[in-house]
Amino acid sequence: MTSATAESEVRAVSRVAKELVASSGFLLARLGLAFKTKALERIEAEGFEAHHYSVLAILGEGARETQATIADALDVDPSRLVALLDSLEERELIARQRDPQDRRRHVVSITPAGRRQLQRLRAIAGQLEEEFFGSLSAAEREAFHGVLQKLACAHDPRCGFAPSVSSATD
Numbered sequence: 120m121t122s123a124t125a126e127s128e129v130r131a132v133s134r135v136a137k138e139l140v141a142s143s144g145f146l147l148a149r150l151g152l153a154f155k156t157k158a159l160e161r162i163e164a165e166g167f168e169a170h171h172y173s174v175l176a177i178l179g180e181g182a183r184e185t186q187a188t189i190a191d192a193l194d195v196d197p198s199r200l201v202a203l204l205d206s207l208e209e210r211e212l213i214a215r216q217r218d219p220q221d222r223r224r225h226v227v228s229i230t231p232a233g234r235r236q237l238q239r240l241r242a243i244a245g246q247l248e249e250e251f252f253g254s255l256s257a258a259e260r261e262a263f264h265g266v267l268q269k270l271a272c273a274h275d276p277r278c279g280f281a282p283s284v285s286s287a288t289d
Contacts, residue, residue: 184226
């Protein structure tokens, strides 16, 4: 192999500019996009959208929610949410009914079939996380998640949760 051939093989791998790799924001965006792309592929292969999973996850926490609170939590236009809920309701994964306290609102709840589907979507997400973060140790994953959670809470109040009674310090 000549030095020109070896050099062309080395150049075959396109590299990102060093100044971009030195930027935490750039790396976070690039990794986020890579993860989102893979997640969407897997969720769509199951016949769902990412927002379907998000709606089921919110409802899976046990509370009945209004359409407005779901739209706000997901930062989705309420008219877009109606289409998402229609799709989930057609599959009998959620149920909507008028709010007895305010007949103008609909309250949304997850059905038993919705809980089963949520478990399947959680398994897909868990498998993807294992694959994507597999190069990190358990301690590194925990530390990384802690930093991400801190940043998310600082920039989006919807990601912050008040301490529960069981997690409050004495």
